[in-house]
Amino acid sequence: GGRAGHGGKPWDGMNGIAANLLLNLTAGMRFDGSLNVDINEITTNLVPFPKLHFLLSSMSPVAVSADRGRNIPAPRTMDQIFTEVFGRDRQLASVDPRRSTYLACALMLRGGVNISDANRNVERLRRGLKMAHWVSDGFKVGLCDRAPVGTPYSALCLANNCAMQRPLDAMNERFGKLRKRNVYLHHYTEYMDLADIDGAAECIQDLGAEYGRLDIARVPDTVPSIESLGIR
16 A cells, blocks of 8 residues: 555555556557457356356556656566466455365466466466366466566466355355344435345355355266256
8 A cells, every 4th residue: 555655545555456457457458469368258268157257356466666766576587477376465355266166267468478488387387276177278368468567577367266255255244244233224225125135135145155066066977057056
């Protein structure tokens, strides 16, 4: 976050992280690249089931300062960028996806990264990740030639991961405590029925449960249909 000594505000750092995520996400549409990924491909490649469309994001580096008067970390090596983007400290949500199952994953890479380096690092890291059986062969990879200011490489990871169950369950638990005491309901009941509010909470609970089921699912003898998994 920003510091008083630099005239920044506490939320400046958070805004900078959000801005860098969007810059990395859209870089393939704005600059040339050997393997650019259109943003429309994200839904196609990262959402195996329609309801499970919540993506975890992580970046390495998390933020880069364009102010050359500030201290900028030394440039990371390409292998460090790949390793960091899968680490817990680089996640933009308070989860550790390495402890849960990846349903789908995409890497949006910027800078002088070639496809052989990308494939080598994906293969190196994949062995330590818990992958759903239908994505065990590889990730979606995008390569944009233009590096961010201040660093020779960067990586944005978008993962559909069963660790999403934890924030969904935590959200529902906090709601349940308020709902039990009917706190703040008067702000919403003028325009919504209580049944709609409770129904929304049930939907969140069901989403968490579906992520949980897939997290512990075993590899079947045959490929299951969507109907057999109970997901619509």
